[in-house]
Amino acid sequence: MNRPHEKNRESDWRKVGSAEKLQAKGKLKVRVNGRQIVIFDTASGLRACDNQCPHEGYPLSEGTVAGECTLTCNWHNWKFNLEDGSNLFGGDRLRVYPVRVEGSDLWLDISDPPFNQQYAEIIENLEDAFRDAEYDRIAREIARLTLIGADPLDSVRHAIRWSFEKMEFGWTHAYAGMADWLALYDELEHDQEARLVCLVESVFHAADDVLREADFPYPSHIKPFVESAFLDAIEREDEHTAIALINGAMDAEMTVDSLDGVLSAAALTHYNDFGHSLIYVSKIRELTSRLGESVAPPLLRSLVRSIVYATREDRIPEFREYSLSVSRWGQAEPEHRDEISATDLHGKSIRESLRTTVSASDQPVDVLYRALLVANATNMLRFDVAQQYKTHVTVSGNVNWLDFTHGITFANAVRIQCGRHPHLWPNGLLQMACFNGRNATFTDDGIDSLEWMPANPAHLLDTIREIVLNHDCDQPIVSVHLLKTFMAVRDECELLEATDSSVLLGALNRFFNTPLKRKQPRRTAYQSMKFVTQQQD
Numbered sequence: 001m002n003r004p005h006e007k008n009r010e011s012d013w014r015k016v017g018s019a020e021k022l023q024a025k026g027k028l029k030v031r032v033n034g035r036q037i038v039i040f041d042t043a044s045g046l047r048a049c050d051n052q053c054p055h056e057g058y059p060l061s062e063g064t065v066a067g068e069c070t071l072t073c074n075w076h077n078w079k080f081n082l083e084d085g086s087n088l089f090g091g092d093r094l095r096v097y098p099v100r101v102e103g104s105d106l107w108l109d110i111s112d113p114p115f116n117q118q119y120a121e122i123i124e125n126l127e128d129a130f131r132d133a134e135y136d137r138i139a140r141e142i143a144r145l146t147l148i149g150a151d152p153l154d155s156v157r158h159a160i161r162w163s164f165e166k167m168e169f170g171w172t173h174a175y176a177g178m179a180d181w182l183a184l185y186d187e188l189e190h191d192q193e194a195r196l197v198c199l200v201e202s203v204f205h206a207a208d209d210v211l212r213e214a215d216f217p218y219p220s221h222i223k224p225f226v227e228s229a230f231l232d233a234i235e236r237e238d239e240h241t242a243i244a245l246i247n248g249a250m251d252a253e254m255t256v257d258s259l260d261g262v263l264s265a266a267a268l269t270h271y272n273d274f275g276h277s278l279i280y281v282s283k284i285r286e287l288t289s290r291l292g293e294s295v296a297p298p299l300l301r302s303l304v305r306s307i308v309y310a311t312r313e314d315r316i317p318e319f320r321e322y323s324l325s326v327s328r329w330g331q332a333e334p335e336h337r338d339e340i341s342a343t344d345l346h347g348k349s350i351r352e353s354l355r356t357t358v359s360a361s362d363q364p365v366d367v368l369y370r371a372l373l374v375a376n377a378t379n380m381l382r383f384d385v386a387q388q389y390k391t392h393v394t395v396s397g398n399v400n401w402l403d404f405t406h407g408i409t410f411a412n413a414v415r416i417q418c419g420r421h422p423h424l425w426p427n428g429l430l431q432m433a434c435f436n437g438r439n440a441t442f443t444d445d446g447i448d449s450l451e452w453m454p455a456n457p458a459h460l461l462d463t464i465r466e467i468v469l470n471h472d473c474d475q476p477i478v479s480v481h482l483l484k485t486f487m488a489v490r491d492e493c494e495l496l497e498a499t500d501s502s503v504l505l506g507a508l509n510r511f512f513n514t515p516l517k518r519k520q521p522r523r524t525a526y527q528s529m530k531f532v533t534q535q536q537d
Contacts, residue, residue, distance in 0.1 A: 011098075012111035014299075019101045029061050029471040033110055039099055040082065042069040046100040047082035048108055054078075054092035054140070091137050092125055118148050126155060127202075130162055133207040139200045146192075152199055156182070156292055159203040164298035165217055166210035170306025173278045174205040175299065177480035179283035180487045182290050194469050201483075205394060205476035218301045219245050225249035227262045234266045239308045246304050256288040257295050258329040261403070263303070264417045268427035271434055272318055274403075275410035277307050278428070282413040318350055319434055325354040327425040332362035339367055342374035342503075347445075350437030357433040365425045369415060372498050373492060374431040376407035379436060380507035381452060384444035385514055391522040398523070399442045401516045407435040408504070412488035415495075452506040452513075460505060461490055464512055477517060 014032050017039075022028040028039045029051060035192040036051040038061040051060050053073040064072045069082040071094075078090030085096040098109040112118065122144050142155045142411060150254040163174070168179055178377035185198035223229075223244040233242035249259060260281070267277035284303055290298050314322040353375075360368060387399045414428035454460040464486050489508045493501040 010111060011109050013100075014109045015105050015110050015523070016108050017106045018102050019106050022106060027061060027065075028106070030106075030108070032108060035110065037097060037108060037110075039106060040071070041107075042082060043067070044069045044083065044100070046099045046106075048097040048344050049080070049082060049085065054094055055090060056136075060094075068317045091129065091132075091134065092140065093121065107215050112148075115148060115150075119145075119150050122148070123154070123158060126158065127162060129158060130203065130207045133204065133211045135200065135204050138203050138207065139196065142199050142203065143196060146196075147347055152195075153182070153291060155199055156202050157295055159206045159482065160291075160295050160298050163206040163210045164214040164302045165215045167302055167305075168213065168216045169309045170302045170304070171299075172209045172306075173477055173480045173484075174202075174209045175287065175302070176280055176283040177205055177476075177483060178202045179286040179290075180480075183286065183487065184468075184483070186290075197469050201476070201479065205480060208476050218305070220247070222247045222251050225252060225254065230262060231266055231269070232305055234304075235269065237308050239305055242308055242337050243301055246300050250297055250300065255293060256284055256300065259300070260285060260417075261421050263307075264421050264424055266307050267417075268424050269433070270310070271322055271431050272307065272310040272312060273312040274311075274313055274406055275304060275413070275431055275435070276406075277310050278417055278431075279409055279413045280306060282416050286467075297466050313434070318438070321351050321354050322430055322434055325358050325430050325433075328358050329361050329430075331358060333359045339363060340371045342371050342378055342500075345371060345375035345433070345436050346378065347443075348437055349440070350434055353433040353437035353440075354430060359428055361426070365418070365422070365429065368425075368429050369411075369432075370496065370500065372429060372436060373408075373411045373415075373496075374503050375436045376404075376411060377504045377507045378433060378449075379439040379443050380404035380407060381449050381503060381510060382443040382445060382447045383439075383510075384442055384447075386444075387442050388515075388517040391520070392526055393523065395527055400518070401511055401514070402481055403442075404439055404507075405481055405511065407432070407439055408492070409484050409488045410435060410506070412491055415492070415502070447504055449503075452510040453502045454505050454509060457493070457501070457505050461486075464508065467512060475518065478518065482512070 005294065016030040016037075017028055017101050022039055022041055026041050030037050035050055038051040042065055047069050049060060050073070052058070052059050053075065055073065055076055055078050058073060058075040060071060060073055063074055065082070066072065066368050070088065071080045071082050072078070076090070078088065079088040080094040081088055082096060085094040100107050110508055122141050126138065126141035129141060142152055145155060146152045161174070181198040181202045185195050188194045219240050222243070225245050225248040226394070230242060230245045233245060238491045263281045263284075264278065267281045272278070280303055284299050287299060301511060313319045337360065340356070340363060344356055348356060357368065357372065383401065383404050387397070388401075390397065411432055414432060418425045418428040468483050468486050471479045471482055473482070485508065489504045493504055496504070
C-alpha cells in the first residue's frame with residue numbers, strides 16, 4: 001500500500017514475518033534494522049508504526065485499536081491515526097510505514113522520507129510543542145533535528161521568529177540567556193547530551209515567556225536611519241518612530257555590529273531597568289554572530305522595543321544623583337590621591353558611591369572598573385539572606401539574590417560594551433556605582449567570606465557548570481540567572497588577579513549553595529493589605 005510520503009524516495013522493502021501469524025493475533029511486533037515496529041490488522045487493512053509511543057516510549061503493541069484505524073496508547077491516552085501517523089490527542093506524530101503481503105510473507109518499507117519532508121515535519125512538531133511550552137517534546141524534536149543531519153541551531157532561530165512579536169515589551173532574559181547557552185553549547189563539542197540541554201533551555205525559555213500571549217506587531221514603515229533621531233525617539237519613548245528608524249537601518253543593510261555604538265548609548269543614557277538594557281545590547285551581538293544576520297530583524301525590533309519601555313531608575317529619588325554625576329565626570333580630586341580600590345566603596349550609600357567614583361575619575365578606567373566590580377562582588381558575597389525571609393517589609397525591601405547577581409552580569413556587559421565604545425565608560429562605571437550603593441544596604445559584614453572562597457577555582461567552575469547543565473529549577477528565569485552569573489564570573493575572573501577573582505568565585509559559590517526564595521505569599525499579603533488600606537485613608 002502506498003503512502004503520501006513515499007513520493008520521491010527510494011523504497012527499502014524488508015521481509016519481516018508471517019502474514020498468518022499476524023492474522024492469528026491481530027498484531028505483530030517485529031525488529032528490523034534496529035527498529036521495533038508493530039503491525040496491526042485493522043478494519044482498514046494492515047497498518048504499521050513504531051512500537052514506541054512518541055510521548056514517553058511505552059509499547060504501542062499494548063495499545064488499543066478502535067474504529068477504522070485509531071490507535072490509543074493506554075498509558076496516557078494519546079491517540080493516533082494509523083493511516084498517516086497524525087496525532088488525534090496528545091502531541092507528537094507517530095512514524096508509520098508502508099506494509100504489504102506477498103504470498104504468506106509480510107513486507108515493510110523502512111526507507112526514510114526525503115530530508116525536506118522530515119525537516120518540515122520536525123519544525124511543525126517543534127512549533128506545536130513551542131506553543132504549549134512542553135519541555136520534553138521540545139527536547140525530542142531538537143534531538144530529531146540532529147538525528148537527520150539538520151542544523152540543530154535552527155531550533156533557536158525558529159524560536160526567535162515564533163516569539164519576538166509576542167513579547168509585549170520586547171526582550172526578556174530568554175534572548176539574553178540564548179547567547180550564553182549557545183556559548184556553552186560551543187564549548188561542549190564532545191558532550192551531545194549537554195549540548196541538547198543548551199538548545200532545549202534556549203527554546204523552552206522563549207516558549208515559556210510567550211505562553212498564551214497575543215501578537216504585538218511592529219510598525220512596518222521605514223525612515224532613513226539617523227543616530228540622533230533614533231536616540232531622540234528612544235528618549236521620548238516613541239516606539240513607532242524608533243522602530244521605523246531601525247527598519248531604515250536594516251533596509252540600508254546596516255548590521256547589528258554597525259549599530260552597536262548607538263544601541264549601547266541608548267542603553268546607558270539612563271539607568272535602564274537596573275542595567276538590563278546594556279546586558280541585552282551585549283547579547284544581541286553574540287546571538288547574531290552565532291546564528292547569522294537572518295535573526296537580526298526580529299532581535300533588533302524586540303531590543304529597541306525593550307529599551308523604549310525600560311524603566312529609568314535614575315529618575316527615582318534614590319538614583320537621581322546619577323545624571324548629575326555624569327555631568328561632573330572628570331572633576332576628580334588631586335592626582336596624588338591613592339588608587340581607588342573596592343575597600344573605598346565598601347558600605348557606601350548610592351550617593352557616596354557615585355561621589356567616590358567621580359572623585360577618582362582621573363584614574364584609568366580599568367582601575368575604576370576593577371574596584372567597582374570587586375565591590376559589587378563583595379556585596380554579593382555578603383548578601384544578608386535573611387532579607388529573603390522578611391515578611392513585613394515595604395516594596396523597596398523586596399530584595400533577593402538576583403539583585404546581587406545583576407551587579408555582576410551588568411559589570412560584564414559594561415566591560416564589553418564600554419571597551420568597544422570608550423566614551424561610554426563614565427555612564428557604565430557610574431551605574432556600577434549605583435548597584436554598589438543600593439546593594440550595600442542589604443549586606444551582612446558578619447559573613448565569613450573566606451569560608452566560600454575556593455581552594456581550587458577550576459574545580460569549582462567545573463562543578464558549577466554541571467549544576468547549570470543539570471539544574472532543578474522549574475522557573476526558567478531562575479535557571480537562566482544561574483547560567484548568566486556563572487558565565488559572567490568566569491569571564492571576569494580570567495582578567496583579574498587571584499586575590500580579586502577569589503572574591504567573585506566566593507560570591508558565585510555562596511550563590512549556588514544558598515537557597516533562592518522566589519515566592520513570597522506572606523510578604524505579598526502584607527504589602528497588599530497595607531496598600532489597599534492606605535488607599536482608603
